[in-house]
Amino acid sequence: MLIKDVCRECKLTKKAIEYYEQQGLISPKVENNGYRNYSKEDITVLKEVGVLRKLGISIAEVKDILDSSNKSAAIARCKYKLDLEIERAMARKNCLEGLIEDYDIERAITYIEENIEKHFTVKEKLLEAFPGEYGIYVCVHFGYFLNEKIDTEGKKGAYYKIVDYLDELREVKLPEELKELFNQSFGQLKEVNMEGMNLSIIDSVNNIDVYLEENREVIGKYLEYRNSDEYKSSPAYKIRQLLLKYLQENEYYDIFIENLKILSDSYREYFEKLQVANEVIINKYNTSFLS
Numbered sequence: 688m689l690i691k692d693v694c695r696e697c698k699l700t701k702k703a704i705e706y707y708e709q710q711g712l713i714s715p716k717v718e719n720n721g722y723r724n725y726s727k728e729d730i731t732v733l734k735e736v737g738v739l740r741k742l743g744i745s746i747a748e749v750k751d752i753l754d755s756s757n758k759s760a761a762i763a764r765c766k767y768k769l770d771l772e773i774e775r776a777m778a779r780k781n782c783l784e785g786l787i788e789d790y791d792i793e794r795a796i797t798y799i800e801e802n803i804e805k806h807f808t809v810k811e812k813l814l815e816a817f818p819g820e821y822g823i824y825v826c827v828h829f830g831y832f833l834n835e836k837i838d839t840e841g842k843k844g845a846y847y848k849i850v851d852y853l854d855e856l857r858e859v860k861l862p863e864e865l866k867e868l869f870n871q872s873f874g875q876l877k878e879v880n881m882e883g884m885n886l887s888i889i890d891s892v893n894n895i896d897v898y899l900e901e902n903r904e905v906i907g908k909y910l911e912y913r914n915s916d917e918y919k920s921s922p923a924y925k926i927r928q929l930l931l932k933y934l935q936e937n938e939y940y941d942i943f944i945e946n947l948k949i950l951s952d953s954y955r956e957y958f959e960k961l962q963v964a965n966e967v968i969i970n971k972y973n974t975s976f977l978s
Contacts, residue, residue, distance in 0.1 A: 690723060693733065711750075736753075748765055771806055775806040808834050809950060812837070829951075831953070833951060849942075891964075892961050899971065906972070
């Protein structure tokens with residue numbers, strides 16, 4: 688089926704269908720003439736995606752639902768999150784009504800601490816603690832792992848250690864000629880692009896053998912370039928070395944990463960898989976992608 692017919696069948700725009708393909712939700716066959724031919728399976732998936740997106744479910748959650756062997760359980764998790772959002776919205780409404788009746792800020796602070804902040808995810812608390820680009824960068828980079836609640840004393844302690852660490856972290860010092868390049872590169876990475884890259888990395892770690900086989904030629908060329916004199920004399924290499932030194936000097940792995948593993952169950956699971964994936968890479972290519 689061609690895209691114009693798919694649009695009519697699934698009640699989606701061409702841009703939406705193309706976006707869902709970019710996100711890896713469908714894989715239509717590309718014919719010799721360059722046109723995409725959408726299968727019955729693609730149509731079914733697009734209808735699922737259309738319904739789930741209209742219900743406010745994120746792309747990451749849609750992927751989880753599509754990949755799940757128990758879709759009802761996966762959707763139940765989304766409903767649980769929605770229930771919490773409704774509960775939190777009602778708590779905010781009650782607080783606003785209290786302020787309308789009696790503009791008592793001290794009472795509002797107490798109410799927020801007891802009835803609203805308990806519902807915050809780690810991501811939301813970090814964005815509140817670090818407003819602006821700094822907080823956004825941290826949350827986008829680790830956002831996939833920060834949609835959890837601080838529900839134990841151990842996690843609470845780890846959270847405050849991370850906040851203290853980030854609050855005292857000094858700015859990375861780059862030479863002027865590298866600073867401009869770094870800022871240009873970061874500026875081109877929109878939030879959606881960074882989230883997409885993070886999800887791709889997570890997917891490759893979860894399926895390392897498949898990833899290495901499917902990208903064998905690309906990885907070979909990358910390693911060849913990374914070991915070349917051309918790369919080692921490039922601005923990208925200099926920035927990488929400065930950032931690695933910066934992270935080591937500021938105990939990034941000893942403080943931030945170790946406490947993140949306590950704070951986020953999903954990150955701890957990912958970190959363990961990352962170490963296994965790195966061992967596979969070392970055995971196969973005699974090098975580490977983590978250094």
